[in-house]
Amino acid sequence: MSVSFEAxxxxxxxxxxxxxxxxxxxxxxxxxxxxxxxxxxxxxxVGPPGTAKSEAVRRTARxxxxxxxxxxxxxxxxxxxxxxxxxxxxxxxxxxxTETSGMxxxxxxxxxxxxxxxxxxxxxxxxxxxxERTFRRGHTRMRCPLRVCVGASNALPEDESLAxxxxxxxxxxxxxxxxxxxxxxxxxxxASLWGEGExxxxxxxxxxxLSQAAREADLSPVRPHLAHALRTLRAAGIALSDRRAVxxxxxxxxxxxxxxxxxxxxxxxxxxxxxxxTKEAQALARDVLRDLLAASENPALAAxxxxxxxxxxxxxxxxxxxxxxxxxxxxxxxxxxxxAAWRLKLEGVAREMDAGFAPEALTEELKALRTLVSAALxxxxxxxxx
Numbered sequence: 001m002s003v004s005f006e007a008x009x010x011x012x013x014x015x016x017x018x019x020x021x022x023x024x025x026x027x028x029x030x031x032x033x034x035x036x037x038x039x040x041x042x043x044x045x046v047g048p049p050g051t052a053k054s055e056a057v058r059r060t061a062r063x064x065x066x067x068x069x070x071x072x073x074x075x076x077x078x079x080x081x082x083x084x085x086x087x088x089x090x091x092x093x094x095x096x097x098t099e100t101s102g103m104x105x106x107x108x109x110x111x112x113x114x115x116x117x118x119x120x121x122x123x124x125x126x127x128x129x130x131x132e133r134t135f136r137r138g139h140t141r142m143r144c145p146l147r148v149c150v151g152a153s154n155a156l157p158e159d160e161s162l163a164x165x166x167x168x169x170x171x172x173x174x175x176x177x178x179x180x181x182x183x184x185x186x187x188x189x190x191a192s193l194w195g196e197g198e199x200x201x202x203x204x205x206x207x208x209x210l211s212q213a214a215r216e217a218d219l220s221p222v223r224p225h226l227a228h229a230l231r232t233l234r235a236a237g238i239a240l241s242d243r244r245a246v247x248x249x250x251x252x253x254x255x256x257x258x259x260x261x262x263x264x265x266x267x268x269x270x271x272x273x274x275x276x277x278t279k280e281a282q283a284l285a286r287d288v289l290r291d292l293l294a295a296s297e298n299p300a301l302a303a304x305x306x307x308x309x310x311x312x313x314x315x316x317x318x319x320x321x322x323x324x325x326x327x328x329x330x331x332x333x334x335x336x337x338x339x340a341a342w343r344l345k346l347e348g349v350a351r352e353m354d355a356g357f358a359p360e361a362l363t364e365e366l367k368a369l370r371t372l373v374s375a376a377l378x379x380x381x382x383x384x385x386x
Contacts (some may be wrong), residue, residue, distance in 0.1 A: 005213055008206035009260040012038075013300040015063035015202040019056075020303070022189035024178050026056040027303035032274065033060040035301060036171050037109065037148040038210045039254040041247065042130055044115075044166070045152045046279070047175035053152045057111040066108030066147070066204050073117045082112075082122060083137060096138030105135035108145050108204070115151035116162055123165050130168045147207065156278065170247050171271070174279040180348020181322040210257040217253040222264050226252070229272055229292055236288045238281045248275040258300040270296040270308035286310070316357070320365045323349045327372055346373055 003011070016034055020027040029045060033056070036043040045053050054070065061068040071082055080086070084103040086096060100106050112118075118126065128134050133144045151169055178186045219226075230245055240248075251271035256264035270293055276282045286293065286308070296309035326345055331338035350373050353366060362370065 003203065003205050003209050005209055005257075005262070006260060008202075008209035009258060009300065011200075011202040011206045012064070012210065012258060014200045016060070016300060018200045019059040019063035023052060023056055023059070024182055024186045024189045026052050026175070028307045029053070029056045029173055029175060030060045031301040031304040032171055032173055033057055033109075033148060033150055034064060035251060035254055035258065035271065035304065036150075037064060037207060038214055038258060039170075039250040040147065040211065041170040041250060042149045042151065042168060044169035044172045045150060045175060046154070046156060046172065047152075048154055048177065051175050051177055053175065054111060054113060057109075057150045057152075061109040061111070063201055064109060064147075064204075064207060065201050067106060067145075068109050068111075069102075069104045069107035070111045070113075071104070072113040073115060073122070075117055075119075077118060077122065079119075079122055079125060079137070083125060083135065086138070090139075096140075098135075098137050098140045100135065100140070100142065104146075105129065105142060105144050108147050110146060110149045111152070112149065113152045114154075116153050116157045116159075116166070123162075127165060127168065167241065167243070170244060171251060171274040172277060172282075173274060174282070179319075179352045181319070181326070181345065181352065183348075210254070213257040213262055214250065214253040216262075217256060218263055219249055219253060222252065222266060222269060223249075225266050225269060225292065226272070229269060229289055232288055232292075233276070233285055236284055238276060238285055238288075240275060240277075244275050244277075248272050251275065255298055255301060255305075259298045260300075265295075266292070267295045267297045269293065270298075270305050273308040274304075316363045316366050319349065319352055320363070320369050323353075323369045323373060327376060330376070343377060346376060349373060350377065 012034060016031055020030040023030060032043055045057075047053060058068070058070065071077075080098075082104045084098045084100040084105070087099050090097040098105075104110055125135070125137060128136055129144050129146060130149055133146055135142050135144050157163070157166055226249070230240065233240065248271060251274070252264050252268050255271050256262070256268040259268070261268070273282055273285050273289070273293070276285045293309035296305045298305040323346075326342070326349060329342070331342050333339065350370070353362070353370055353373075357366065
């Protein structure tokens with residue numbers, strides 16, 4: 001039975017809600033995996049180890065359905081570990097063919113951790129799979145059903161020889177460890193994953209329906225706005241390659257489809273920020289495109305749209321809210337243990353402000369909060385008896 005466009009958008013939206021449950025500050029990443037899958041593009045996640053990159057991708061892959069392949073690459077990873085071993089029976093006949101069952105060439109969603117550590121042989125083969133959805137090795141030639149490959153790394157590669165490979169990941173998101181004020185949420189969310197029940201799964205047919213709608217979308221109404229945004233980025237010193245500028249239209253059309261819109265509007269331009277290659281350039285892009293991105297809205301990808309359009313402003317609002325609530329919960333002076341724990345949380349808020357914002361970049365609300373937090377953390381002078 002065929003799936004309607006509205007039903008497909010609703011099914012994927014429900015699956016993403018379940019996939020992101022319990023993943024604190026990784027909701028945008030979950031949504032970008034789905035966005036990339038609908039667009040048929042690839043996502044690069046950059047962040048330190050232990051920041052739930054693999055868990056977020058794994059849960060999203062389960063929610064989207066289809067076959068999944070995951071691997072941690074290293075300097076000594078052999079091609080057979082990703083693509084499959086050589087078929088020894090065929091080798092006796094003089095044919096070099098690969099047994100691909102259960103391996104990357106047959107996956108629909110793939111996650112490759114430390115993706116830039118692969119050897120030249122691995123990366124060259126991966127290029128064919130990422131670009132053309134074709135696996136070539138020896139006498140083996142096959143079409144790959146891959147919808148999205150998520151690559152992860154601790155940092156962007158500095159080696160120029162890896163630049164062409166890295167550029168195949170159109171969307172990029174940079175993640176950090178969960179901040180101090182949300183540690184309780186992190187612990188509770190992580191514990192909830194141990195005993196999770198059945199999550200909703202969107203069918204691959206739903207993805208196909210949305211992908212088809214994205215391919216058929218009329219982008220002419222938003223194209224002038226996108227061109228203006230690209231000129232604005234260039235004027236700010238942020239240059240996107242022609243390939244990235246053209247392909248970002250696929251992300252915009254897919255964002256609209258996931259939101260249940262067949263025709264993209266200016267509220268769907270926010271994926272442009274994720275096509276900007278570096279963390280610093282993304283922050284600048286949010287700033288110079290602030291007015292254009294103010295209309296950003298997406299019920300299916302709410303966290304990703306908010307992070308793209310608001311970024312530091314949204315984070316500033318969250319810190320301000322958390323800090324004000326914490327100040328209002330100050331324990332009584334007589335409870336030394338509770339007071340010490342409270343001060344530790346308050347110090348975490350201060351550290352997050354200092355790490356995330358230069359003094360001149362603090363909003364008025366954060367400046368006022370910083371003053372209150374500093375006063376609360378300053379020891380009262382002891383009274384010396386005469």
